[in-house]
Amino acid sequence: MNTRTTRTLAVALSLTAALAISGCSSSDSSGSSGSSDAAGESAKPKMTVSGAFMPEPVNDKMAGAFMVIKNDSKTADKLTAVTSPLSDDLQIHETKDQKMQQVQAMDVPANGELKLERGGSHVMFMGLKSTPKVGDKITIELRFEKADPVKVELDVKERTYNAQNSNAH
Numbered sequence: 001m002n003t004r005t006t007r008t009l010a011v012a013l014s015l016t017a018a019l020a021i022s023g024c025s026s027s028d029s030s031g032s033s034g035s036s037d038a039a040g041e042s043a044k045p046k047m048t049v050s051g052a053f054m055p056e057p058v059n060d061k062m063a064g065a066f067m068v069i070k071n072d073s074k075t076a077d078k079l080t081a082v083t084s085p086l087s088d089d090l091q092i093h094e095t096k097d098q099k100m101q102q103v104q105a106m107d108v109p110a111n112g113e114l115k116l117e118r119g120g121s122h123v124m125f126m127g128l129k130s131t132p133k134v135g136d137k138i139t140i141e142l143r144f145e146k147a148d149p150v151k152v153e154l155d156v157k158e159r160t161y162n163a164q165n166s167n168a169h
Contacts, residue, residue: 045073045147047108051163054138054154060131065123065140065154066163069114071147078105079114081143082123089126090140095119105145118162132156 052067063086071077082090091102106121108114116122123140132138136156143149 043073043075045071045075045077045108045110045144047071047077047142047144047147047150049142049150049152052152052154053157053161053163054125054132055159055161056134056156057125057128057131058159060128061126063125063128063132064118065125065138066116066118067152067154069108069116069142069150071108071110071112071114074110075146076110077108077147078145079108079142080105080145082140083143084125084138084140086130086132086138086140087125087128091124091126092121093124094121100124108144134158 048070050068050070052065054063054065057063065082069079079092082092084090092104092106093100094103094106095101102124106114114121134156138154138156140152140154141149142152
């Protein structure tokens with residue numbers, strides 16, 4: 001890798017990290033279904049997703065995705081993978097002590113939710129096949145340890161977009 005490529009990559013990583021940790025917000029969860037799991041502990045968890053979006057990427061190197069995954073069952077589960085036609089390399093990241101790190105899975109608690117939001121846990125697209133623009137829709141599939149896969153459509157929003165805040169700061 002030459003110096004110019006390294007510098008470009010460093011700038012892209014810096015911009016993405018700044019976007020990922022810039023806002024602290026709560027995602028709007030009004031779009032989720034209110035179904036409950038009456039079958040008991042042995043039934044597969046059923047996941048619903050709300051507030052899914054991707055800020056418009058700066059370039060085709062990487063992008064982030066944010067959403068709320070709700071588990072309305074009595075069985076805890078784990079988000080284990082994400083796939084998309086936009087990239088062959090999607091990673092699940094958590095942010096601890098203001099540092100992003102890839103993790104193999106994230107817990108989705110029974111009767112709870114996993115918030116993927118700016119400044120916290122999120123999905124990273126590495127090496128985009130194209131650069132989505134505001135107004136585009138990106139399809140992803142969330143894979144879980146127990147629940148069936150869930151297809152989600154991400155709305156591409158402005159780079160500064162933040163899901164509706166329920167607790168302003």
